Amino acid sequence: xxxxxxxxxxxxxxxxxxxxxxxxxxxxxxxxxxxxxxxxxxxxxxxxxxxxxxxxxxxxxxxxxxxxxxxxxxxxxxxxxxxxxxxxxxxxxxxxxxxxxxxxxxxxxxx
Amino acid sequence: xxxxxxxxxxxxxxxxxxxxxxxxxxxxxxxxxxxxxxxxxxxxxxxxxxxxxxxxxxxxxxxxxxxxxxxxxxxxxxxxxxxxxxxxxxxxxxxxxxxxxxxxxxxxxxxx
Numbered sequence: 001x002x003x004x005x006x007x008x009x010x011x012x013x014x015x016x017x018x019x020x021x022x023x024x025x026x027x028x029x030x031x032x033x034x035x036x037x038x039x040x041x042x043x044x045x046x047x048x049x050x051x052x053x054x055x056x057x058x059x060x061x062x063x064x065x066x067x068x069x070x071x072x073x074x075x076x077x078x079x080x081x082x083x084x085x086x087x088x089x090x091x092x093x094x095x096x097x098x099x100x101x102x103x104x105x106x107x108x109x110x111x
Numbered sequence: 112x113x114x115x116x117x118x119x120x121x122x123x124x125x126x127x128x129x130x131x132x133x134x135x136x137x138x139x140x141x142x143x144x145x146x147x148x149x150x151x152x153x154x155x156x157x158x159x160x161x162x163x164x165x166x167x168x169x170x171x172x173x174x175x176x177x178x179x180x181x182x183x184x185x186x187x188x189x190x191x192x193x194x195x196x197x198x199x200x201x202x203x204x205x206x207x208x209x210x211x212x213x214x215x216x217x218x219x220x221x222x223x
Contacts, residue, residue, distance in 0.1 A: 032211060034211045034212060036214070041199070041219070042216065042217070043201065043214050043215060043216035043217045044154070044201065044203075044212075044214040045214075046211060046212065046213060046214070049210075049211035089153060089154075091212075098144070098156045098159060098167050098169060099144075099154075099156065099203075099212060100156075101153040101154050102153065103153055104153055
């Protein structure tokens with residue numbers, strides 16, 4: 001069974017800092033990896049989808065990288081803002097496209 | 112752009128009652144997934160459907176059942192509700208393997 005781990009579990013940074021969230025997975029035979037954002041009590045918003053053939057994807061201040069062979073992905077957030085405060089989840093699918101979610105990183109950006 | 116629509120947004124039920132959650136996927140998405148997220152937990156996969164057939168099954172209790180209809184919407188039926196069923200229930204849809212998920216806003220079920 002795929003196991004997904006995210007480090008750190010919680011992160012608090014002052015506004016304007018660049019930060020990196022880490023995701024590791026045990027089974028490298030993945031089709032893709034997806035990063036989500038979740039605000040408290042709310043739904044999951046897709047941030048970036050990286051196909052297994054890609055090494056990174058960028059969207060605005062977000063950049064996600066994927067190293068499939070080592071089972072790792074990172075989400076880089078540049079110039080963090082208070083509005084970035086949320087829980088960030090990475091997820092990888094199994095062969096049936098069922099996603100396994102990481103435990104999440106709770107980010108707080110302090111104004 | 113159209114998103115995944117879930118209804119109702121909130122639902123309060125008593126123990127042993129039944130509940131039905133609905134999910135309307137993005138048009139042309141052929142796969143629907145149901146997830147349960149308890150307080151402080153990551154989403155747990157319940158069940159998925161591809162082209163109206165059950166395609167994968169996760170940790171769905173026997174008290175729960177689901178189906179996907181001819182218009183591709185899906186319903187999750189939950190019977191003999193227990194306090195521990197209180198959670199956020201998410202539906203997601205995808206077009207094909209490798210295209211990633213789009214999630215709905217979820218249904219918050221509270222069992223009292």
